[in-house]
Amino acid sequence: MATIDSLRMADRMFVRTYPWRRIDPVPWTALEKPLSACRLALVSSAGMVLPGQAPFDPRVRGGDFSFREIPADAEVRALIDSHRSLAFDHAGMTSDPNLVFPLDRARELAADGFVGSLNGRHLSFMGSITAPGRLVDEAAPDAARLLVADGVDVALLVPV
Amino acid sequence: MSLVAAELERRGIATVAIQLLREIAVRVRPPRALFVPFPHGYPLGAPGDAAGQRQVIETALRLIETPSLAPPALVEFEPAG
Numbered sequence: 001m002a003t004i005d006s007l008r009m010a011d012r013m014f015v016r017t018y019p020w021r022r023i024d025p026v027p028w029t030a031l032e033k034p035l036s037a038c039r040l041a042l043v044s045s046a047g048m049v050l051p052g053q054a055p056f057d058p059r060v061r062g063g064d065f066s067f068r069e070i071p072a073d074a075e076v077r078a079l080i081d082s083h084r085s086l087a088f089d090h091a092g093m094t095s096d097p098n099l100v101f102p103l104d105r106a107r108e109l110a111a112d113g114f115v116g117s118l119n120g121r122h123l124s125f126m127g128s129i130t131a132p133g134r135l136v137d138e139a140a141p142d143a144a145r146l147l148v149a150d151g152v153d154v155a156l157l158v159p160v
Numbered sequence: 161m162s163l164v165a166a167e168l169e170r171r172g173i174a175t176v177a178i179q180l181l182r183e184i185a186v187r188v189r190p191p192r193a194l195f196v197p198f199p200h201g202y203p204l205g206a207p208g209d210a211a212g213q214r215q216v217i218e219t220a221l222r223l224i225e226t227p228s229l230a231p232p233a234l235v236e237f238e239p240a241g
Contacts, residue, residue, distance in 0.1 A: 022189060023188060023191075026231035027166050035225050132163055148173065156221060160201055
């Protein structure tokens with residue numbers, strides 16, 4: 001169980017005192033067709049990149065708000081952990097990247113008809129963004145435009 | 161993650177977010193979230209446990225299909241068996 005008390009003291013203090021941005025009003029899209037007819041995209045904030053892609057940059061003040069496109073046919077074991085945070089154990093995602101970027105699970109869901117199809121690209125962010133202004137104003141709208149243009153119906157967001 | 165989810169919802173994509181820390185989700189209020197009882201770094205459970213990972217993902221996605229939910233929909237994951 002992840003709890004605030006399981007974090008290191010510095011991270012615990014941060015989580016308790018950080019002015020989390022409250023989403024208000026909460027937007028809501030109701031599904032108008034069954035999942036089995038929907039196109040799914042994955043959005044992970046585990047900081048994964050593919051070989052040849054720029055790793056997330058730990059020097060960006062407030063956190064690297066950029067994202068990488070991960071092609072739907074990417075080999076999950078090729079994903080590289082470039083998340084800068086030391087606040088969590090990286091061993092699980094290193095041994096099985098599906099834990100944070102479940103490409104294989106998504107393929108199984110599509111093959112079994114649980115979802116209609118997978119989008120041609122999934123998106124990889126790095127969490128631990130302490131100054132989310134540019135994420136909210138730039139990267140998130142850019143990401144949304146891409147997925148809307150792709151005809152994505154549903155997105156699964158996986159943190160780390 | 162929640163901020164990206166909100167932007168997707170505003171543009172017509174239904175989302176569900178896996179959440180490890182209930183305290184943060186309650187404050188930030190993503191549109192739909194599934195709280196999972198796993199440690200940091202293990203959002204879908206155990207590495208190599210394909211069936212377990214899939215159970216979490218299917219449970220999360222089913223929230224999108226559940227008409228009785230209203231925003232923000234913050235739901236606990238209860239493993240089967």
